[in-house]
Amino acid sequence: MNAPHPPKVAGIDPTVPPPTHTVAPAPPAPEAGPAPDAPAGTPPPVTAPDAPGSLLQDRLAGWVSDLTTLHELTERMCRTSALDTALEELLRAGAALVGARRGLVVWEPGDGLGPRTTVGHGLGRADLGHLETVPREALLTSTADLLAEPGLDPRHREVAARLGYAAGHAVPLATDDARLGTAVWLYDEPAAPDEHHRHLIGRYLHQAAEHLALLLEVERTRAYAATLTGELLPSRLPRLPGVQLAVRHRTGPRGGGDWYDALPLPDAALGLSVGSVTGGGPGAVAAAGRLRASLRAYAVMEGEDPVAVLSDLELLLRLTEPARSATALFAYCEPAARRITLAGAGHSPPLLTGERRTEYAETSLSAPLGMLACWEAPSVEFRVAPGETVLLYTDGLLRRTGEPMDRAFARLRSAAASVPRALRGDPGAVADHVLATLLPGDTARGDEDVVLLAARFG
Structure with a gap:
């Protein structure tokens, strides 16, 4: 009759042999007597006992393994x-x-x-x-x-x-x-x-x-x-005749203070802005939201004068948050005339790209907001050719490449110039191509936010 099989038990190794102490003990060896040729009275030889502590050693080995x-x-x-x-x-x-x-x-x-x-x-x-x-x-x-x-x-x-x-x-x-x-x-x-x-x-x-x-x-x-960052940014971009808008925004691990805005203004005009607050975390996000809301109010009142808009924003920042600084760029756009008037405060210049040119707009130099005693940088005005796209971006787009700024600027221009002709009619496709070329696979280094706002003029 066959012995019953033990129940199957799941574990790391179900074929582990049973521990040595479960093996039946060997029968005791017969007591040894004195050697045949030993003199009378000689005690029998002492046999070595089993190794002491073998059971404990097995247990210790099991514990160490576990x-x-x-x-x-x-x-x-x-x-x-x-x-x-x-x-x-x-x-x-x-x-x-x-x-x-x-x-x-x-x-x-x-x-x-x-x-x-x-x-x-x-x-x-x-x-x-x-x-x-x-x-x-x-x-x-x-x-x-x-x-x-x-x-x-x-x-x-x-x-x-x-x-x-x-x-x-x-x-x-x-x-x-x-x-x-x-x-x-x-x-x-x-x-x-x-x-x-x-x-x-x-x-x-x-x-x-x-x-x-x-x-x-x-x-x-x-x-x-x-x-929080999403609620402080526009829920959707406006639609105006003569211009198409698209934006790409990536938040860094700490939640940075980058923002963007697109605001319809009187006389069929459009206000575009991007900016960045120093620091990171919820404090920077909240500060960016306050600056963006204030800039919207100033743009409605005096948007045709970008210098005045940023001057008011500079004064507000120095009075309410003297420990912070920020960069900002505001552009007053007239889509019907394809004319743009802009001013920047410590911010990178826009990039114009189309079939015939890809170049940075020449802007006047200025220190960031919160670091000026008075506003002296003038605004600049330029026209956009039909079908050209203006790219506004934050410095995080350049820093996340992990390269020096001069090389990052060159790479951004090269990425914009390489947009296929079939994609140039869609500002969203242009922005996607630039991001995919500049930050392939989203494996860029750094924890900065990235904002890329594209405006294509018809």
Whole structure:
């Protein structure tokens, strides 16, 4: 009669041999007597006992192995800097610890503030879609054998058969203060981790949850900063005869103080402005919003005189925020005549690009706002040829190239000159081409904001 097979237990290595202390002890050796040729009265030789502490050494070796594994996995988790990447690493490490091939994390912060998402390991988007149809309570419950579960939800049974898994091990993700979600690992056959591996995954998730909680706060802070910045900028660009507008705005990690604006003015005129406040973070974002709102008011009252607009903005900044400085450029555009009058305060000059030329507009030099005793720089006036596009931008576009400013200016001009003829009729396509050429793959260095405002005159 064959001996019954031991139950299958999931773990890091299900083929690990049993520890040495479980092997049946060998029968005791017969007591040795004195050697045949030894003189009478000689005591028998003393045999060496088994190595003392072998059991303890085995246990210590196992503990060291577990600690090494946990250290390596925790170190990999701590090297992640984005929430999505960290969740993928958690699933990968957990699958190795519990011996599963697939798994998913249902990310649902207990405070209800989000973000809420589901990340899979070894599961495609269609697989995750099927799992989303399973009731959460049923999906996020450990089950060693789904087919043998008497009260299994019918939809869960159907999805399990479709995806080919027969068991699941669910572990909550939580810190001492907050619940973050649940991780579930799926087995192809009925199985469950033993007590040892449940302890390992528990220790790992305890450390991982603390790191995930920190990344969650970073993610929320960035989202709040992006929302705040977006609310302080125009929700849409105006539509005026004779001019087409497009803008591209990228916020840096800290949330910088770059802004832009496009404002319809009396007599079918258009006011365009870009600017940047020193510093970063919420303070700079709020300061940029105040300056932009003030500039709009000055532009409505005296927009045809850009010098007066920036002079008022300079006075406001010195009186209300003496510790800050800012750069700004304001252009008063007359689309029907294709005439632009502009003034700048410490800001980079606009770039004109078309089929026949790509060149920087000549602007008078001026110090940034907040650093002038009085306003002395005059405005400049120029005309735009039909079909040409004027590019207004912030210095972040140049700095994020990681090159010296003179080379960055040359690269920007080259990028604008290389716009294909078929794209020149669309200012959005022109802006996209310039960004893709100047900052390929968005792998640019630096944390500055980027603003690129394109105005094409017909």
